[in-house]
Structure formats: structure tokens, C-alpha cells
Amino acid sequence: MTLIDVAIIGGGASGTTTAFHLATKSKNVYILEKNISYPERICGGGMSAAVQNWFPFKLQPIVDEVITNVEFSWCNTDKVVAELSGSSPFWIVKREKLDSFLLDQALNAGCNLLTTFNVVNIKKISNIWQITALDGRQVEAKAVVIADGSQSPWPKTFNLGPNQQKFASTYSGRVKRKGNLRDETARFEFGLVKNGFAWAFPLKDAVNIGMGTFLDNKNSISVEKILKSFLPDLGLDTSEVIGEEKKLRVWNGHSKLNGEGILLVGDAASLCDPFLAEGLRPALMSGFEAAKCLLYWLDGEVNDLDSYTKTIQKNWGNSMAWGKRISQVFYRFPKAGYQLGVKRPTAPKRIAQILSGEMNYEDIAKRVIKRLLFQNSSS
Numbered sequence: 001m002t003l004i005d006v007a008i009i010g011g012g013a014s015g016t017t018t019a020f021h022l023a024t025k026s027k028n029v030y031i032l033e034k035n036i037s038y039p040e041r042i043c044g045g046g047m048s049a050a051v052q053n054w055f056p057f058k059l060q061p062i063v064d065e066v067i068t069n070v071e072f073s074w075c076n077t078d079k080v081v082a083e084l085s086g087s088s089p090f091w092i093v094k095r096e097k098l099d100s101f102l103l104d105q106a107l108n109a110g111c112n113l114l115t116t117f118n119v120v121n122i123k124k125i126s127n128i129w130q131i132t133a134l135d136g137r138q139v140e141a142k143a144v145v146i147a148d149g150s151q152s153p154w155p156k157t158f159n160l161g162p163n164q165q166k167f168a169s170t171y172s173g174r175v176k177r178k179g180n181l182r183d184e185t186a187r188f189e190f191g192l193v194k195n196g197f198a199w200a201f202p203l204k205d206a207v208n209i210g211m212g213t214f215l216d217n218k219n220s221i222s223v224e225k226i227l228k229s230f231l232p233d234l235g236l237d238t239s240e241v242i243g244e245e246k247k248l249r250v251w252n253g254h255s256k257l258n259g260e261g262i263l264l265v266g267d268a269a270s271l272c273d274p275f276l277a278e279g280l281r282p283a284l285m286s287g288f289e290a291a292k293c294l295l296y297w298l299d300g301e302v303n304d305l306d307s308y309t310k311t312i313q314k315n316w317g318n319s320m321a322w323g324k325r326i327s328q329v330f331y332r333f334p335k336a337g338y339q340l341g342v343k344r345p346t347a348p349k350r351i352a353q354i355l356s357g358e359m360n361y362e363d364i365a366k367r368v369i370k371r372l373l374f375q376n377s378s379s
């Protein structure tokens with residue numbers, strides 16, 4: 001059996017990004033993917049254009065819609081519209097298109113792909129990782145990247161990631177026409193979903209509909225009831241939507257994301273935003289950072305992969321720590337949150353800036369604290 005440089009478990013957004021960046025530097029990389037093709041994937045497809053920073057090729061060809069306005073509502077009323085401005089807009093993509101585009105880029109760069117490779121065992125034997133599929137195929141690698149999404153069992157096996165994993169209950173569906181959702185406008189509805197929100201994101205010829213509940217992760221979400229209220233307001237009907245429910249692993253505290261020759265990326269690393277369910281940006285960013293760190297390690301320039309955990313904590317985790325606090329307060333008292341938070345004159349703009357990647361939760365929290373301190377000292 002040939003010893004490869006890196007085996008990547010899962011060919012989603014995070015796995016393909018890692019693979020692309022390793023393959024462009026001539027590393028011998030395999031993506032091990034349990035599926036054979038890329039069916040429609042469960043995802044809203046909302047993504048900050050800031051992700052372009054992590055690729056040398058243009059992502060624009062796979063963008064269905066560029067969002068210029070964000071509309072917020074409370075039980076379909078009390079609407080607020082925020083204009084998105086700034087250099088980094090919010091894009092809507094079809095996930096299946098994004099994933100297969102990134103996979104093609106990785107393959108063109110020289111990465112290998114094994115499909116129907118359902119990983120059931122990963123073990124380390126004297127510094128070599130041995131990965132086994134359900135059908136008995138095996139791959140041996142110097143390093144392994146865990147990129148198999150929210151249901152990944154491997155973080156617990158290798159004692160990585162948060163001690164307590166946290167899951168949001170989510171639903172994602174698609175309607176193959178646009179209804180009355182305005183072009184270039186994303187809609188966020190806060191009153192209909194207990195401890196969460198619903199969304200409608202426009203595609204070229206369709207709308208991605210979804211919802212997530214972020215505090216109570218034990219019960220499933222009342223999908224039918226919410227769709228019955230939400231879709232008519234968008235000029236759509238419940239009979240038109242095809243969708244699925246999924247448990248989404250979200251950020252739940254700083255944690256170690258690497259071991260010796262092993263890294264977690266994307267949802268497997270619990271990076272998804274616990275307030276707005278943004279998971280694509282951290283998936284792509286972690287894929288990029290994982291590859292960067294692995295390149296130094298494979299070339300013998302560093303002895304461990306610890307800088308990966310540190311970088312992700314600095315560039316993403318510190319903001320998510322505030323995102324988690326905001327989520328806990330906002331979704332516990334959503335009506336007050338909507339009135340005092342979303343309806344504040346500057347709030348829609350701030351949320352838009354978070355979505356576009358211009359600001360993070362830490363920046364926002366610091367601004368609020370500064371405002372409170374200033375008010376107190378001047379009173």
C-alpha cells in the first residue's frame with residue numbers, strides 16, 4: 001500500500017478546500033467521500049463574499065444571486081430593511097454547485113478522489129494513519145483531516161473538539177420559483193420559530209427556504225406549522241417545497257482542533273455560528289488554514305500542528321464566543337431582542353455587516369460595551 005501525504009475524510013466545502021490547497025503544492029492527497037455524486041445538499045447557501053480571500057480562482061461563476069438588501073420581520077409583520085453596503089457582499093449559492101466546483105478545482109490541482117468510501121475506522125500505527133472503508137478498502141497516510149460534517153464521530157474518538165457538542169435543529173428546502181421575494185433580497189423571520197429564525201434566500205430561478213432553532217436542541221422543529229405561516233407571505237405554497245431536517249453541530253467553546261498528524265475542519269470541528277448558522281465561511285477558512293499548517297508540518301518546518309488550533313481560535317473562535325452569548329440572550333427573549341436589537345436604527349446594518357464578513361460579534365460586543373461605559377460615565 002502506498003503511503004500518501006494526507007487523507008481527507010469527506011468531500012464537502014471544508015474537505016475540498018483543504019484538498020485544493022495541498023494539491024496545488026504537489027502533496028499527494030486523497031479525498032475519501034462516502035457518496036458517489038453531489039445531490040442537492042441541505043444548506044441555505046448564504047455566504048459572505050469574503051470567502052474569495054482563500055482562493056486564487058474566482059468563485060463568482062457559481063454565485064446565483066448577489067444580495068444587496070436584507071429584510072427582517074417578526075411574525076411576517078413589523079418589517080425592517082437594511083441595505084448592504086461595503087466591499088464584501090453576501091452571496092447566495094447552490095451548495096451542490098459550490099461543492100462540485102471546489103472538488104473540480106481540487107482534482108485539477110492533482111488531488112485524488114475515492115467515492116463510495118464510507119470511512120468506518122481510523123487508527124494510528126507507529127505514526128501512520130490507517131483509514132478503512134465499510135467495504136474493506138484501506139488508505140495509509142502521514143496525516144488525516146476530518147471533514148465529514150456535523151455527524152462526525154471522530155472528534156470524540158480522538159478527544160478533540162468541544163467537550164460537549166451542541167446541535168441546532170434545522171430544516172432546509174427549495175421552491176423552484178421565486179414567489180414575491182424581491183431580487184437581491186434575503187429575508188430573515190424571527191417571530192415564527194421558537195428559539196431561532198427562518199430564512200428565504202433567492203437563487204436565479206428558485207428560493208432556498210430554511211429554519212433553525214438554537215437553544216433547545218432536543219426537540220425537532222415544527223417545520224409544517226412554520227412553513228404554513230411563512231411561505232404564503234413569500235407568495236409560495238407549502239405543497240411546492242421539498243426539504244429535509246438536519247442536526248447541525250454549532251460552536252460551543254474553544255477547543256483543541258488538532259492532534260499529532262490529525263486536524264478537524266468545518267462542521268466536524270464545531271465551527272458553525274451558533275447565532276446565524278453560518279458554516280460555509282468557517283468551513284472554507286478552516287480548510288485553507290489546515291492546508292497551510294499541514295504544508296509546514298509535511299515539509300518538516302514545524303514539529304506539530306498546534307498553530308492551526310491557535311489560528312482558528314483567533315480568527316473565528318473569539319468572535320463565536322460572543323456569538324454564543326448573543327444567541328443565548330437573543331433567542332431566550334426574542335421579542336425583546338427583535339424590538340431592542342434588530343429594530344435599533346443601526347442594528348440591521350450591523351447584522352448585514354456580520355453576514356458580509358465586514359464585522360464580527362467581538363467588534364459588535366466591544367462597541368456595545370463602549371457605548372454603555374460612555375453612557376454611564378456621562379450620566
Ligand SMILES: Cc1cc2nc3c(=O)[nH]c(=O)nc-3n(C[C@H](O)[C@H](O)[C@H](O)COP(=O)(O)OP(=O)(O)OC[C@H]3O[C@@H](n4cnc5c(N)ncnc54)[C@H](O)[C@@H]3O)c2cc1C
Binds near residue numbers: 149
Ligand atoms: C439547514 C441548514 C442550512 C444552512 N445554511 C447555511 C447558510 O445559508 N450559510 C452558511 O454559511 N452555512 C449554512 N449551513 C451550514 C453549512 O451547510 C455547513 O457549515 C457546511 O456544510 C460545512 O461543510 P463541511 O464540509 O464541514 O461539511 P459537509 O458539507 O457536511 O460535508 C461533509 C462531507 O463528508 C462526507 N462524509 C460524511 N461521513 C462520511 C464518512 N463516514 N466517510 C466519508 N465521507 C463522509 C459527506 O458525504 C459530505 O460530503 C447550513 C446548514 C444547515 C443544516
